[in-house]
Amino acid sequence: xxxxxxxxxxxxxxxxxxxxxxxxxxxxxxxxxxxxxxxxxxxxxxxxxxxxxxxxxxxxxxxxxxxxxxxxxxxxxxxxxxxxxxxxxxxxxxxxxxxxxxxxxxxxxxxxxxxxxxxxxxxxxxxxxxxxxxxxxxxxxxxxxxxxxxxxxxxxxxxxxxxxxxxxxxxxxxxxxxxxxxxxxxxxxxxxxxxxxxxxxxxxxxxxxxxxxxxxxxxxxxxxxxxxxxxxxxxxxxxxxxxxxxxxxxxxxxxxxxxxxxx
Amino acid sequence: xxxxxxxxxxxxxxxxxxxxxxxxxxxxxxxxxxxxxxxxxxxxxxxxxxxxxxxxxxxxxxxxxxxxxxxxxxxxxxxxxxxxxxxxxxxxxxxxxxxxxxxxxxxxxxxxxxxxxxxxxxxxxxxxxxxxxxxxxxxxxxxxxxxxxxxxxxxxxxxxxxxxxxxxxxxxxxxxxxxxxxxxxxxxxxxxxxxxxxxxxxxxxxxxxxxxxxxxxxxxxxxxxxxxxxxxxxxxxxxxxxxxxxxxxxxxxxxxxxxxxxxxxxxxxxxxxxxxxxxxx
Amino acid sequence: xxxxxxxxxxxxxxxxxxxxxxxxxxxxxxxxxxxxxxxxxxxxxxxxxxxxxxxxxxxxxxxxxxxxxxxxxxxxxxxxxxxxxxxxxxxxxxxxxxxxxxxxxxxxxxxxxxxxxxxxxxxxxxxxxxxxxxxxxxxxxxxxxxxxxxxxxxxxxxxxxxxxxxxxxxxxxxxxxxxxxxxxxxxxxxxxxxxxxxxxxxxxxxxxxxxxxxxxxxxx
Numbered sequence: 001x002x003x004x005x006x007x008x009x010x011x012x013x014x015x016x017x018x019x020x021x022x023x024x025x026x027x028x029x030x031x032x033x034x035x036x037x038x039x040x041x042x043x044x045x046x047x048x049x050x051x052x053x054x055x056x057x058x059x060x061x062x063x064x065x066x067x068x069x070x071x072x073x074x075x076x077x078x079x080x081x082x083x084x085x086x087x088x089x090x091x092x093x094x095x096x097x098x099x100x101x102x103x104x105x106x107x108x109x110x111x112x113x114x115x116x117x118x119x120x121x122x123x124x125x126x127x128x129x130x131x132x133x134x135x136x137x138x139x140x141x142x143x144x145x146x147x148x149x150x151x152x153x154x155x156x157x158x159x160x161x162x163x164x165x166x167x168x169x170x171x172x173x174x175x176x177x178x179x180x181x182x183x184x185x186x187x188x189x190x191x192x193x194x195x196x197x198x199x200x201x202x203x204x205x206x207x208x209x210x211x212x213x214x215x216x217x218x219x220x221x222x223x224x225x226x227x228x229x230x231x232x233x234x235x236x237x238x239x240x241x242x243x244x245x246x247x248x249x250x251x252x253x254x255x256x257x258x259x260x261x262x263x
Numbered sequence: 264x265x266x267x268x269x270x271x272x273x274x275x276x277x278x279x280x281x282x283x284x285x286x287x288x289x290x291x292x293x294x295x296x297x298x299x300x301x302x303x304x305x306x307x308x309x310x311x312x313x314x315x316x317x318x319x320x321x322x323x324x325x326x327x328x329x330x331x332x333x334x335x336x337x338x339x340x341x342x343x344x345x346x347x348x349x350x351x352x353x354x355x356x357x358x359x360x361x362x363x364x365x366x367x368x369x370x371x372x373x374x375x376x377x378x379x380x381x382x383x384x385x386x387x388x389x390x391x392x393x394x395x396x397x398x399x400x401x402x403x404x405x406x407x408x409x410x411x412x413x414x415x416x417x418x419x420x421x422x423x424x425x426x427x428x429x430x431x432x433x434x435x436x437x438x439x440x441x442x443x444x445x446x447x448x449x450x451x452x453x454x455x456x457x458x459x460x461x462x463x464x465x466x467x468x469x470x471x472x473x474x475x476x477x478x479x480x481x482x483x484x485x486x487x488x489x490x491x492x493x494x495x496x497x498x499x500x501x502x503x504x505x506x507x508x509x510x511x512x513x514x515x516x517x518x519x520x521x522x523x524x525x526x527x528x529x530x531x532x533x534x535x536x537x538x539x540x541x542x543x544x
Numbered sequence: 545x546x547x548x549x550x551x552x553x554x555x556x557x558x559x560x561x562x563x564x565x566x567x568x569x570x571x572x573x574x575x576x577x578x579x580x581x582x583x584x585x586x587x588x589x590x591x592x593x594x595x596x597x598x599x600x601x602x603x604x605x606x607x608x609x610x611x612x613x614x615x616x617x618x619x620x621x622x623x624x625x626x627x628x629x630x631x632x633x634x635x636x637x638x639x640x641x642x643x644x645x646x647x648x649x650x651x652x653x654x655x656x657x658x659x660x661x662x663x664x665x666x667x668x669x670x671x672x673x674x675x676x677x678x679x680x681x682x683x684x685x686x687x688x689x690x691x692x693x694x695x696x697x698x699x700x701x702x703x704x705x706x707x708x709x710x711x712x713x714x715x716x717x718x719x720x721x722x723x724x725x726x727x728x729x730x731x732x733x734x735x736x737x738x739x740x741x742x743x744x745x746x747x748x749x750x751x752x753x754x755x756x757x758x759x760x761x762x763x764x
Contacts (some may be wrong), residue, residue: 064435069364096441106432109455118450119440169436176440219616246618248755258618260547 015040015180015210016061021075023053023060023234025068030056032234034075043206045225045242046214049262052231054214058182061212062098063091079180096123099173099209103185105165107157107172112149115157115168116140119176135175143171144201163194170201181205183213187220199224218258222246230254301526308523311516317524321486321502324511330521332488333502336403337528339490340482340498341472343407348414349464355415356422356460361448363423372423375416386412387477395481403489403496406482410471417470421463425456458540465536469529475500499525550615554624557607561628561635564600565679567593568635571642572675572738576668579649579731582657587646594643601636604628620752627752631682634741638675641734641741648727655724658714664731667703671738674700678745687753690746700739707732 016038023031031053038044046054059065060077063084077084084094096119107115116136119125126132136153140146145167149160157168166186173181183202187195195217202211202224215221221228221242228245230238230253238245238254249255256262319329355375359368390409395401429452437447453460475498483495484505499521506518571590578586608629611617617625674693681689711725711732747759 062439064439067435067438092441092443094441095439098439100435100439102432102436102439104430104432106430106436108433108436108451118437119442122440122442122446122450172436172440218618222618244755247622249619255619259621260550 012039012042014038015079016212017076017078017081018061019076019078021057021060021073021077023056023065023074024072026070030234031060034236036229036236036239038210038212039227040210041206041208042226043202043211043213043224045221045228046212046231047216047218047221047228047257048231048237049257050216053234054229054231055184057231058184058212058214061180061182062095062100063089064095064100066091096176097179099176099178099181101166101169101173101181101183101186103188105162105169105189107160107165107168110157111154112157112160112168113153116171116175119172123176125176139171139175140168142174142205143167144197144204145171161194163190163197166190166194166198167201170198174205178209180210180212183211185214185216188216195220218246230257232257304519304523304526307516308519308521311520312523316517316520320488321497321505324509324513328517330499330502330517330524332485333497333499333521334524334528335488335490336406336482336485336497337472337499337525339492340403340407340410340478340496341468343403343492344410344414344471345464345468347408348411348467349418351411352415352418352467353422353460353464355419357426357448357453359419359423360426361444361452372420375419378412378416379420382476383409383413383474384476384480387480390477391480398493401481401483401495403482403492403494406478406496406498407492409477409481410474413474413477414467414471417467418464421466422456422460425459425463426452428459429455461536461540465532468532472529472532473500473525475504479504499528550611550617550621553607553611553615554617554621557604557611557625557628560600560604560607561632562679562683564597564604564632564635565682567597567600568639568642569672569675569679571597571639572645572668572672575642575645575649576665576672578646579652580665582653584650584653587649587653590646591643594639597636597639601632604632608632623752623755627682627748631745631748634744638738638741641738645731645734648731652724652727656721658721658724658728663703663707663710664728664735667700667707667732667735670696670700670703671735671742674739674742675745678742678749681749682745682752685749685753687750690749690753691758693746694743697739697743700736704732704736 014037016036018034018036018038021031021034022029034057046058048054056065060073061079061084065071065073073085075085079094079097083089108118110118113136116139117132120132120135126135137146137150140149145164148164149155149168152159157165160168166189170181170186186202187198190198199220202213205211206226213221213224225242227239228242229236230245230249230251232253238249238251240250244250245254246258249258253262315327316329317334318331319327320332321330322328355371359372359375362368363371386409390405390412394405394408398405433451433455434447437451438444442451478498478501482498482501484501485495485497489496503518503521503525506514506521509515509518571593574586574590578584578590608625611625615621674696677689677693681687681693708729711729715722715725744759747757750756750758
């Protein structure tokens with residue numbers, strides 16, 4: 001009776017399904033035998049000490065680690081029942097489906113408009129110029145940035161504040177209509193007010209997207225996520241509904257970490 | 264206790280102000296030398312500059328004469344070198360930065376660095392052997408090729424460095440949107456590095472505009488206006504060399520004037536590129 | 545592996561609530577003794593100590609809120625602070641009931657004693673023992689003992705009904721003892737309430753240990 005809501009959610013469809021995933025940087029094993037089901041349209045938070053593999057794991061979900069030389073993956077990651085590590089997978093179209101927001105906001109050296117339009121253009125999503133404008137506006141609105149930038153769409157993206165830049169990067173990711181959004185410590189460089197805006201946005205976006213967020217901030221994980229995964233030394237220690245993890249975790253290690261008793 | 268503290272404080276203040284003064288003095292020294300050179304050239308050269316001087320070809324001593332054909336030759340050969348050297352250099356730099364983390368890239372990088380260090384006169388001799396001897400004569404083409412050869416490794420290495428300065432986060436941002444690698448390089452990395460690449464190109468152009476040694480063997484010189492690249496071609500630097508080594512005072516004055524023009528051209532190139540590549544975003 | 549600042553504050557909080565528990569037990573014990581041994585001095589002592597207990601309640605409230613606001617405890621730490629914050633007013637109310645019993649004792653000690661107060665001392669013994677066991681179970685975080693204890697509340701309820709009926713008969717048979725009997729009726733009621741409060745403490749013990757709210761769930 002205690003966790004009725006989350007039990008209902010357990011029956012929801014898995015968007016991402018990971019089984020027995022191992023990951024290596026050269027000879028160093030960074031992830032060990034990770035299995036996890038990420039439900040559709042929920043927010044899953046990854047927490048754990050620095051170097052625990054949470055960011056590495058996040059980056060295996062859109063094959064971003066492919067860009068690093070000497071890395072190797074074993075095991076299976078399926079998104080909508082398709083193994084993304086199967087040979088012949090089109091990584092480019094995979095990444096279009098899985099948006100990503102990074103720790104440091106990384107706008108392109110272009111105007112605000114062109115930053116959001118970039119993904120639409122390269123993927124040829126828009127039908128015509130008016131359609132492009134509509135899509136850019138919608139993405140900016142969805143990222144709660146439109147009102148702040150609508151009068152200076154052609155100004156440089158670098159003129160925005162840190163929080164605005166990060167929301168621009170979220171808008172940029174939303175513009176290509178992904179199904180999943182991966183966020184790698186999206187608010188770690190932001191002040192509390194900008195952080196709060198990002199967090200509200202994450203909760204809003206849950207309606208339409210499956211969101212995975214890596215965070216060092218435990219309160220952030222507890223505020224925005226439905227489920228929390230705790231990683232340590234490349235292993236998944238615990239994966240449970242967030243309110244369980246923060247009130248009554250199954251594992252001693254999780255408890256030590258979230259209560260700050262972790263050396 | 265308080266006394267020791269104030270003593271230390273006084274000592275630190277002294278050291279600090281001495282060092283600040285020292286560095287400021289060095290900066291002044293650098294600027295002063297530059298100003299001295301430029302003003303000396305300007306004083307010595309300005310009086311001989313006239314429209315006629317800029318248009319005329321060299322004439323026997325006493326009949327005036329100018330550097331018109333030398334300016335044209337320099338511009339043509341520099342342009343040829345830039346047309347050949349910039350694309351090759353930039354593309355090589357892109358390769359080194361984006362795809363060159365392998366043994367081949369390391370070899371290319373090492374050879375480029377070696378080539379930068381090779382004295383330019385050796386490049387001249389190389390082109391002499393390769394082009395001038397088979398053609399049977401010196402030419403603007405040979406001169407331009409020699410300059411291009413000097414330019415390529417400089418442009419390649421500066422381009423590589425500039426591209427490496429573009430944060431990986433920006434590349435990943437584009438990749439994560441589903442951009443193929445070539446589009447990431449083309450629409451994201453290159454624009455972000457453009458200012459730096461242009462600066463590198465500008466430095467390379469300025470460098471070859473001032474080259475004399477490789478042109479002595481390759482383009483030789485010419486007393487006439489020459490629009491054909493297969494003919495020997497005059498250049499500002501060689502002309503300066505000729506005037507400066509001549510026996511007459513008039514020639515020396517013309518050498519100073521030509522030098523002033525050369526410095527002016529390099530300055531204009533600098534300003535122009537700065538203007539064209541000013542940060543828009 | 546420790547969180548020095550938080551651990552220290554949690555230790556202080558634990559000390560304070562255990563002290564409050566001890567004071568409450570003592571208040572109940574003294575109030576009943578003052579009644580059964582007709583010792584009005586003990587009753588006065590209970591009433592004096594009540595202000596100390598009130599002050600301790602305030603201290604614990606402040607410290608709990610401070611820990612919640614500044615340390616943002618999670619997991620067991622969070623459950624501990626929540627349990628303490630909820631148990632504290634319960635203890636204070638138990639002490640209030642002890643005070644009311646002491647009030648009654650002051651009056652009854654000036655009246656002739658009624659038939660050795662029938663089952664009341666026995667009822668008080670059960671209540672005191674339950675309170676002690678509940679506080680021990682809180683200290684050792686024993687949810688098993690706590691669950692057993694919850695069932696024993698029925699014993700007190702049963703005793704209360706027996707005492708109630710007996711006192712009613714006394715009032716009917718012997719009208720001049722009505723005043724005394726009425727006061728004793730209230731004492732019985734206070735003890736019955738204390739039994740309920742002990743049950744609440746036990747439920748919080750289970751929450752502390754298992755993170756489960758079992759209040760209002762017996763019916764299911």
